[in-house]
Amino acid sequence: MQFDYVIAGGGSAGCVLAARLSEDASVSVCLIEAGGAGKDLIIRAPALVATMVSGRPKLNNWAFRTVPQPALNGRRGYQPRGKALGGSSAINAMLYARGQPEDYDGWADLGAEGWDWAACRPYFLRAENNQRGASVHHATGGPLQVSDQSEPRAITRAFLDACGEAQIPETADFNGSQQEGAGYYQVTQFHDGPHKGERCSAAAAYLHPVMARPNLTVLTRCLVQRVVIADGRATGVELRRGRRIERLSARREVIVSAGAFGSPHLLMLSGVGPEDALRAQGITVNHALPGVGQNLQDHLDYVISYTSARTDVIGLNPAGLSRLARDGLRWRKTGGGLFASPMAEGGAFLRSAPNVSRPDLQLHFVIGIVDDHLRKLTLSNGFSCHVCLLRPHSRGTVGLTAPDPAAPPRIDPAFLSDPRDLAPLMRGARLMEQILQAPPLAPWRKRRLYPHDTSDAALEADIRARADTIYHPVGTCRIGTDPLAVTDPQLCVHGIMGLRVVDASVMPTVVSGNTNAPTIMIAERAAEMIRTG
Incomplete structure (x- = not known):
């Protein structure tokens, strides 16, 4: 089979690309996804994210593991x-955050010419249909539904009041004129119509409404094994469909959109990457590109949880599950209630020290106990708060574990490998504890899940024992013009014609916030680049 564009990976970026490129009826587009259609009830119901994120069982989740992390007591991290x-x-918490304008200006300074904030901002607006309406900061009419939370819990209001006790101002919009402060998160969720209250994934926003286009072919449960490269040009892909191996040809381009782990993995399986690493796996080198899989960045996250005697928070006990089931029926009828909650309802962007010029910490306040990505279940009612370091200095890698395309990538975030990352994270943890101990949360607060003394040594030990990702890996096929850059500012892979990478892997540095909205922005911009030449 032959198409103009073949897109390997049906994640956030792939869905945007498939929908936008197929708007041109004169071209043919094929999107290939290893998973299913993305229409399951557990995807559409926001609260049911808890059934997927743990990876036990692997529902709509690759559930990757990292290599042992020396700075985290040799633990293997988890990467859903x-x-x-x-x-x-x-499978995310639906939080809509763009980061800070300085993040994008920093990309341009690092060699990603044309990716400064002024150039990126219009593509955030193009994507958005914001419940708040059009304004200087937001837009309507885009595919991505961005909503205010319909009924945040009383405890989330108490968290914001507790932040006020710590002299943290309240902000009405993390994507407005000031990110710094505490507030409610906006979410990617349908706010009206027949899908009101449902998750608005990139597939629900962009792809599902246009699946009937005659020039768009969507293949699910197909694993792309490699990009076919001949004479320095990407000509198609090889994929596994069931037990069959098939080839698809691309007349114009192959676009790799497999994510910060999957995209470098696929490039290396295709013979594009660090020469020594490819030869060590017996892979023929099509193009030596040493930066593939380098520059991995992620937000390291530390969690404090408390049990609660209150019943207006989540508890995985018979009474709590019964309340949740009843609320599920309400959600099916009205789109509201607890089932519509992102669980991480509130948060804050903070500076770790007065001399830090802009927020370098982020809080996520969750209306239930989250322990080890929900892989350790606690029956008690309770709540949690997360703190992550937004601009880490540590850099990791993605590589191959085997030449077998079905083998997982080798993921090494190298958390805390740069000693500069520990001190601000510890300061953030202390500030978070101060907020959680403030009087407004007293009616909910019962017992700390992991008690420890207040010394610096004890806090450092607890971070090394329990900290892990907050799910924001980026950077492994970064934009740039230096020898370690993988893609140029048009997202074309250096040295290979007809091949682009479009997803979070192209970010030169991780943004100061959640990464889904920026990934969608990147794909919106890439689609226009491709269509206009």
């Missing part, structure tokens, strides 16, 4: 990634 149309937007 979406495996369905919509990718990780199908």
